[in-house]
Amino acid sequence: MTRPIRTLLIANRGEIAVRVMRTARDMGLKTVAVYSEADARALHVESADEAYPIGRAPARESYLRIDAILDAARKAGADAIHPGYGFLSENAEFADACEKAGIAFVGPPASAIRAMGSKSAAKALMEKAGVPLVPGYHGEDQDPALLAREADRIGYPVLIKASAGGGGKGMKVVREAGEFAEALASAQREAKNAFGDDRVLIEKYLTKPRHIEVQVFADSHGNCVYLHERDCSIQRRHQKVVEEAPAPGMSPERRARMGQAAVDAAKAVGYVGAGTVEFIAEGDGFFFMEMNTRLQVEHPVTEAITGQDLVEWQIRVARGEKLPLSQADIPLEGHAFEVRLYAEDPDKDFLPQVGRLDHLLLPAAIPGVRVDSGVRAGDSVSIHYDPMIAKIITYGADRAEAAGRMSAALAATEVVGLPTNRAFLQAIFATPAFAAAELDTGFIERHRAELLPGPAPASARDLTLASLFLLLDEARASAAAAEAQDPFSPWGLAPGWRLNRSAFVDLTFAAGAERIAVRAHYVPGGFRLDLPEGASVHVEGAMAADGTLEARLDGVRMRARVVRAGQRLTVFAAGAEASLDHVDPRLASIEATGTAGRLVAPMPGTITRVAVGAGDKVRKGDALVVVEAMKMEHTVAAPRDGIVGSVRFAVGDLVDEGAELLILEDAE
Template sequence: MSLRKLLIANRGEIAVRVMRTAKAMGIATVAVYSEADARALHVETADEAYPIGPAPARESYLKIDAILAAAKASGADAIHPGYGFLSENADFADACAAAGLVFVGPPAAAIRAMGSKSAAKALMEKAGVPLVPGYHGEDQEPALLRAEAARIGYPVLIKASAGGGGKGMKVVTFDAEFPDALASAQREAKSAFGDDRVLIEKYLTRPRHIEVQVFADAHGHAVYLHERDCSIQRRHQKVVEEAPAPGLSPARRAAMGQAAVDAAKAVGYVGAGTVEFIAEGEDFFFMEMNTRLQVEHPVTEAITGQDLVEWQLRVARGEKLPLAQADIPLIGAAIEVRLYAEDPQRDFLPQVGRLDHLALPFAVPGVRVDAGVRAGDAVSIHYDPMIAKIIAAGADRAEAVGRLCAALAATEVVGLATNRSFLAAIAGHPAFAAAELDTGFIARHAADLLPAPEPVDDRILALAALSILLEEARVSAAAADPADPFSPWGLAPGWRLNRAAHVDLTFSDQGARIAVRAHYKASGFVLDLPGGPLAVEGAREADGTLAARLDGVRLKARVVRSGMKLTVFAGGLERTVEFVDPRVASIDATGTAGRLVAPMPGTVIRVAVEPGQAVLKGAALVVVEAMKMEHTVTAPRDGVVQAVNFAVGDLVDEGAELLVLDEAG
């Protein structure tokens, strides 16, 4: 079967990733894009690109007819769905076949068989694959589901039957919590997957999440390419993935691998898939099968030396698997983290906006970066806020961990809050180094991973001040009269007649003003800092790096200015301070303390109160959906609702006042 031109029905880093392999195989590539992605990296990477609709995914990347029309117009003979969007949509696979296109994925029947978690578990039970105790039935009557939860025994996990990625997933610890948790899970499931059915399982207290990469061809061959440990999660979404799973014995690896292959064969699988298990002690249980390539596939590629997208394309062309089970190597270790535009200090709220500065660790040895954005691109409300995947590989796990720490230290993002520091805290934590992994890792070490912000230290202030002073000197030099280049009026902003040369700078850190006096010296400056005087000198290098000496200690840093904000990257640390320029009118940020505002741009999906209604502290008031996740605005105190400013379906901006709450009485 020939495969000459491939359309990638996706966006971002996975689209770029697939194009890279396809081009290496001599296959032409076609991109599709929404109005929001007209200048996106995947569009510019492709040989051709076709518009398919407005920004919302449901009007573009989820429109089967628009994608098929683009395939026909381009002359593509195959479609790769990437992951997310239509990648596990059996109707899309059928539509591709009906249009005479090769779908680079499993048969539609296999997608349907594994698309329902309940049906999949019934199949796995017949195939002898171990299952977690739970309810996987079709009857979705709330009273029955609640009774089943009580039968299984709390805590239980409510999961969307038709999806994954943490959407529509809720942990319930008490019977009284069940109705609200069920309603929320069903809403999220309906929004994310168009299907509000759920299943209920026993929630294990210290489990590991281990998944096995499987591959099958159309000739009856199936193999596993070892496993990945994805235990470090937040809200059931993977944060860190690594291969192989630490501490797994060869016998247990073989047992889980064979169970995964049995699962794939049970549904007549073809192509790349991932069988996910929950493991505790020596036991492991089938959770679900993802009928697509996973976000974390690069760690498997690193330890096997194989290109899984190439395997997908070869299988789609009708070829046999490149390797037999006994020939698949296991080399070293690899770890992947996902760099997201989200604010850990605001409960990881996704961020939207422009990437004013982006430096990714492409030059760090042993590190691979998969990114779908560049500096200047925007992170949109309409799509997943992932900026890049950072993958570190080494001869063993310790080397991979060290390289991951170095990669995160070299990562710089300005313009949006990110989880970079959070990821660095995980990578540098002693428990992570010791491979003490389970799904409770983040909650258990939250105090270390999410410390309260501390006041900015003298070193950060010194680097911020040095950056401002060097920029002032550059501007002064540029403004000097070329006819009198030695005039003191054009040499530097600190020159004064008959008095010591100094300049006062003011910074703001977390609302606190900090005064820094800079004394000009022949070789640099002496800064009066909160901790005492500090001799500072330095210069900007061609790449924008700041080469500095602080009391003789040499270091390199980068200070990126965005408006009045200065973000300092030094020694793996990152801090932002605001420069208070006396020449610019001061505009104090409007505080939102006590205001009932939208935590981010999104859509109002539920209004739980009405004007005149009395509410108690903690009561749910409004639910805003953004990026397929629900964010509930609750009452900060007892009170009476005076006004509701938005209705269900309304779009709201971040900071929009959703309602007005008066003091009770």
């Protein structure tokens, strides 16, 4: 018997909410969004037919509030709730609450979520079902002496893992017996802090493992299939960076064995809906790790190679329908990759970044490229949620074509306002070892020098394009300022013509602490630029309103874009980017005006400490205010000796990037 679903509420945010709405609309369903105060103008809110507020910005006060979400569902008349991933997607209490409210939960039954929620209990179930397990200890007895004996029995190296967790928290590699006690205590502390549960399990640590996961799908009629596998071996700190399907080097026979093991795992817990069974593989062996009882972030690569819409499958199964295809009918064609474009700084240990996206261009128009995103230019990456900007997915007839399209897609991606991992992702796809599919979970650490070479100095090309942008922008401004009644004024037509002035201009750029001088000579048809170290280049070109340059550098034609945000110029050319600050002499006296006494928030965040009050004397370097964002603290220190004139915020206040925190006056 089918269950009618006409109105679907998506209990999530960002790109997954937008993606689910797209399929729901195609199926003729009414879509309902929920949103926190921070997301009032978010893309997923504007994409829905209706949207309901559910609380303040912190997730625990909004997206994790079962009562608020169900209240919104009742008001909207929702027949079903899709949880997306993250937040409440694997919360058995939420699944139960939906069913009790008479609303279909687009996911597995609560019993399956509970069964797979504990790594130890899940592995005990898998052992009974005959699913291969890594040699290890998954018992309830957590006596440290017993755990040490079990580690000795398994044989070092071993891996200690939080029983209730994921994402690398509470996970420690122990290479010899003498390190075990300290590593165990550390893993238990992390597990307790992250999950409220300090239980651990111990497994044999594989030295060059691959992370391969199998997409499974089951309906309420007893049918269960696998939609092939994904290789997610490229990881940092146990977090996936690149996902691809199918897994390189996978034979049909091994695919069938792993697929059947995944189906057996799903059937063992009475699974219904979309799920992912994760395996660790080394050599010819593969071993069960865990089951994710939800749709995965990387599901688009499976959709690409099978031609199926997995969200549509989810909704059909939630209606009570049978699976659309049998195992024998599921296609496997071509190859697909997915990367996650994050607001983070790879050169600072991938520190998450928050703030405004001043400029965002995603490569949706390239053949074989799909982009899933929940943000637009002008939106902010919040301190409260995951800093993912977009997922970029590419598809090709084979692995090489899909990889080539990914390189092109990343080259066409432009983000200004926040550091991203774009160049890091580009470096992965440029690595010969990646092209040869030499994959395992240690890939990034092994190739760290290639992938993270550190900041590069500004190139001659970057300086030339930045200079051309400024010169053409000045010419545009001069033309716009020309007298309307005299459109042929030389002031508007000849930017290089100056009364009683030489036909050149000096430009100064800053790259970190370095100052770089460029002298631009006005010559017929363009400019001659004198660059550092005696280099010279002839440049000409035209600029569109969006900063796109059609340029010729010593006769070599190229297209680039320069985006200005304040005095920062970001140059996008030939798939690379570089940032330079234009040192405008007209602003050189700013520090003499008192503006330099304004201390502003370096990023959006929460004030966690105010160390001073009005009238306090401070010395250069003294801590004044502490701002916290994404669980990281930034201390705003006094740039000089002075007296605090006024403090604008208190502990607990939320501040935007650039918000004036306090006034620092001269001691005199």
